[in-house]
Amino acid sequence: MSIEGEPSADEARIxxxxxxxxxxxxxxxxxxxxxxxxxxxxxxxEILRGTSGIAHPGRxxxxxxxxxxxxxxxxxxxxxxVRERRGAELNGDVMHDGELLHASTxxxxxxxxxxxxxxxxxxxxxxxxxxxxLFSRRSSKRAQKPRVPVSYVEQDPKFFSNxxxxxxxxxxxxxxxxxxxDVDDVLRRLGLTACADTLVGGDTGGVAVxxxxxxxxxxxxxxxxxxxxxxxxxxxxxxxxxxxxxDRPLPGSSSSEVVPLPLPKSLSSSGGVVLADEPTTGxxxxxxxxxxxxxxxxxxEEHAVVVAVLHQPRSRSFERLDDLTLLTSGGKVAYCGPVxxxxxxxxxxxxxxxxxxxxxxxxxxLVAVDSDGSPEEEAADAERVAxxxxxxxSSFCLASEKKRKNTSRxxxxxxxxxxxxxxxxxTSSARRSRVGAARQFVLLVGRAWRQTRRExxxxxxxxxxxxxxxxxxxxxxxxxGNGASSVxxxxxxxxxxxxxxxxxxxxxxxNGFPRERAxxxxxMHRSVGGYGAxxxxxxxxxxxxxxxxxxxxxxxxxxNRMAGLNRNGRNWLLTTLALQxxxxxxxxxxxxxxxxxxxxxxxxGPCVMVLSIMLGDETGAFAEIPASLTGVSHLSLIKxxxxxxxxxxxxxxxxxxxxxxxxxxxxxxxEKRTRGASGACxxxxxxxxxxxxxxxxxGARIAAKAQAKLVAANALLTxxxxxxxxx
Ligand SMILES: Nc1ncnc2c1ncn2[C@@H]1O[C@H](COP(=O)(O)OP(=O)(O)O)[C@@H](O)[C@H]1O
Ligand SMILES: [Mg+2]
Numbered sequence: 059m060s061i062e063g064e065p066s067a068d069e070a071r072i073x074x075x076x077x078x079x080x081x082x083x084x085x086x087x088x089x090x091x092x093x094x095x096x097x098x099x100x101x102x103x104e105i106l107r108g109t110s111g112i113a114h115p116g117r118x119x120x121x122x123x124x125x126x127x128x129x130x131x132x133x134x135x136x137x138x139x140v141r142e143r144r145g146a147e148l149n150g151d152v153m154h155d156g157e158l159l160h161a162s163t164x165x166x167x168x169x170x171x172x173x174x175x176x177x178x179x180x181x182x183x184x185x186x187x188x189x190x191x192l193f194s195r196r197s198s199k200r201a202q203k204p205r206v207p208v209s210y211v212e213q214d215p216k217f218f219s220n221x222x223x224x225x226x227x228x229x230x231x232x233x234x235x236x237x238x239x240d241v242d243d244v245l246r247r248l249g250l251t252a253c254a255d256t257l258v259g260g261d262t263g264g265v266a267v268x269x270x271x272x273x274x275x276x277x278x279x280x281x282x283x284x285x286x287x288x289x290x291x292x293x294x295x296x297x298x299x300x301x302x303x304x305d306r307p308l309p310g311s312s313s314s315e316v317v318p319l320p321l322p323k324s325l326s327s328s329g330g331v332v333l334a335d336e337p338t339t340g341x342x343x344x345x346x347x348x349x350x351x352x353x354x355x356x357x358x359e360e361h362a363v364v365v366a367v368l369h370q371p372r373s374r375s376f377e378r379l380d381d382l383t384l385l386t387s388g389g390k391v392a393y394c395g396p397v398x399x400x401x402x403x404x405x406x407x408x409x410x411x412x413x414x415x416x417x418x419x420x421x422x423x424l425v426a427v428d429s430d431g432s433p434e435e436e437a438a439d440a441e442r443v444a445x446x447x448x449x450x451x452s453s454f455c456l457a458s459e460k461k462r463k464n465t466s467r468x469x470x471x472x473x474x475x476x477x478x479x480x481x482x483x484x485t486s487s488a489r490r491s492r493v494g495a496a497r498q499f500v501l502l503v504g505r506a507w508r509q510t511r512r513e514x515x516x517x518x519x520x521x522x523x524x525x526x527x528x529x530x531x532x533x534x535x536x537x538x539g540n541g542a543s544s545v546x547x548x549x550x551x552x553x554x555x556x557x558x559x560x561x562x563x564x565x566x567x568x569n570g571f572p573r574e575r576a577x578x579x580x581x582m583h584r585s586v587g588g589y590g591a592x593x594x595x596x597x598x599x600x601x602x603x604x605x606x607x608x609x610x611x612x613x614x615x616x617x618n619r620m621a622g623l624n625r626n627g628r629n630w631l632l633t634t635l636a637l638q639x640x641x642x643x644x645x646x647x648x649x650x651x652x653x654x655x656x657x658x659x660x661x662x663g664p665c666v667m668v669l670s671i672m673l674g675d676e677t678g679a680f681a682e683i684p685a686s687l688t689g690v691s692h693l694s695l696i697k698x699x700x701x702x703x704x705x706x707x708x709x710x711x712x713x714x715x716x717x718x719x720x721x722x723x724x725x726x727x728x729e730k731r732t733r734g735a736s737g738a739c740x741x742x743x744x745x746x747x748x749x750x751x752x753x754x755x756x757g758a759r760i761a762a763k764a765q766a767k768l769v770a771a772n773a774l775l776t777x778x779x780x781x782x783x784x785x
Pocket of ligand 2: 129
């Protein structure tokens with residue numbers, strides 16, 4: 059649509075936004091405002107102050123502006139990632155194809171409700187899990203389920219470190235319902251063929267892995283996030299053709315032929331939305347330009363709306379942009395329109411870009427307020443920026459008014475209605491291309507297994523460490539004999555074994571889970587081609603639990619031999635320690651999932667373990683458990699592990715009252731009074747168990763059942779938290 063008639067002087071200054079085509083499949087944002095509370099005051103800080111703009115499909119739209127001007131915030135709002143929360147106010151609409159992409163999270167909604175309801179809501183929102191479940195989830199659900207596929211390329215994308223580029227893309231392709239051909243295609247398109255079989259690298263696993271270069275990693279991120287657009291569109295094309303075939307069989311056409319039908323305009327034009335936050339930052343100019351070129355190719359080939367925040371693009375990259383939004387310090391718009399008209403527009407308002415000057419740098423300098431300079435300089439900058447914003451706003455209003463006059467309301471309504479139907483069709487088709495939960499589970503088991511298998515040497519170190527630790531424990535407790543003094547020593551060794559295996563497992567979960575979460579969160583939150591919390595979590599458990607169980611088994615085996623523990627109870631000892639590792643790992647996962655940050659998880663996890671040790675100590679060496687806490691002590695995983703170890707050790711064990719004296723004589727010294735030696739020697743292990751109030755038979759089995767329940771409870775809790783909060 060173009061502005062018709064004789065242009066006035068003002069109109070001549072308006073960049074030809076419509077040159078890009080009509081608003082079919084365009085992403086528009088209207089009067090987006092975002093303000094956050096200032097710490098310690100009731101005043102708010104406005105980050106975006108009414109930004110509006112439009113990005114068209116098939117064109118690369120750049121967002122430029124000085125640091126802190128709100129570029130990332132705007133992009134996150136477009137992606138539906140910014141939620142209204144306590145102290146943050148978000149207003150404005152983001153539209154795609156004339157329909158709301160995500161419902162506005164405006165606080166106006168809240169203001170309409172009564173004071174009491176608002177009060178109750180505000181209290182509930184403060185409770186971490188309840189608040190998330192009741193409120194954030196609704197908004198995040200809106201954010202995660204936009205009407206068209208929305209891909210977000212992060213600034214510092216994280217991947218599973220031990221997978222190759224090809225394996226990473228193959229998994230993504232299969233999650234999108236694609237196959238190997240799509241992978242070869244995307245590898246070629248994004249210039250990743252040379253590094254297809256290189257490990258991606260990073261620190262997702264037990265140790266940081268050297269992998270692909272920064273530029274390749276960014277291109278991989280673009281490949282992963284845009285893979286679904288092509289597969290989704292192809293599925294829609296095939297399905298539409300088939301449906302069309304069924305509905306309208308063409309005379310003379312054979313049933314096996316797929317008759318290409320013309321797609322409805324909106325369907326064929328709507329290639330999704332790709333948002334990229336500073337995809338070039340930290341790269342050299344050549345690599346950065348390659349990224350911009352790939353984004354442009356994606357926009358053209360997928361007919362997608364591609365919006366990228368660019369940090370200091372070189373002139374060549376700037377020229378690759380089709381459209382531009384220039385944000386000023388203070389979060390306002392100084393320009394939004396075709397790049398080719400930008401310099402002419404600014405020249406018209408009195409700012410001519412000098413020759414041989416990078417236009418991107420010129421524009422960013424133009425709208426920056428330098429707060430480091432003198433007050434006069436700052437005031438001059440602010441005045442210049444305010445004038446540019448005024449100039450833009452007046453020309454923008456003029457253009458909007460013109461557009462309004464040219465488009466009758468009836469036309470808009472009928473177009474919108476038709477497009478709504480088509481978009482529903484597109485979206486549901488795209489969604490249907492997602493694979494089911496069972497297939498997701500199988501695919502994710504494969505990834506978890508690869509990731510674990512390639513950490514073989516980390517596991518080898520863990521194995522040696524477990525055996526070494528057991529040898530050290532066993533060495534310090536060698537030759538306990540079977541006299542009265544051995545009762546306490548056996549109990550102490552077993553308690554140490556329980557604490558050691560639990561602590562190792564908890565720390566491993568607390569350390570590993572958060573590192574994986576950034577990747578998993580990115581993948582789970584995709585609008586298309588993601589996966590559910592269930593398939594991810596249970597595939598992880600299925601692969602990692604048996605591998606983790608190997609280490610306590612080795613530990614228990616070496617300890618049993620070195621310390622001369624009861625051989626008859628060895629199998630139950632190993633079972634108890636393996637279950638203890640599973641219980642502690644899942645406890646670490648649930649603490650990690652519930653904690654808002656990895657630092658908090660690392661602070662909370664050890665505290666939970668220390669409480670668990672205190673409540674689980676049957677010997678009373680650490681603390682006497684008050685009667686009122688007996689119920690809570692059943693939740694202590696140390697309690698059940700210790701009980702299981704005690705039962706496996708003492709059931710069927712016989713003691714010799716003279717053994718301590720014989721041992722002392724054999725050592726050639728005077729009989730040393732050792733702890734427990736003065737007490738009466740229990741004839742059998744069953745007597746020891748009964749003195750402790752434990753069952754004299756089958757105690758290890760009872761404890762194992764309780765441990766299994768704790769594993770299940772922790773796993774369920776983690777799953778629910780992941781399901782409600784997301785990874
Ligand atoms: N949730 C928030 N709370 C407080 N300040 C924020 C929040 N989000 C963004 N900001 C502030 O808003 C400004 C703009 O942030 P951002 O969008 O990241 O800028 P840009 O990407 O343009 O550099 C920054 O000064 C940042 O500190
Ligand atoms: Mg930023």
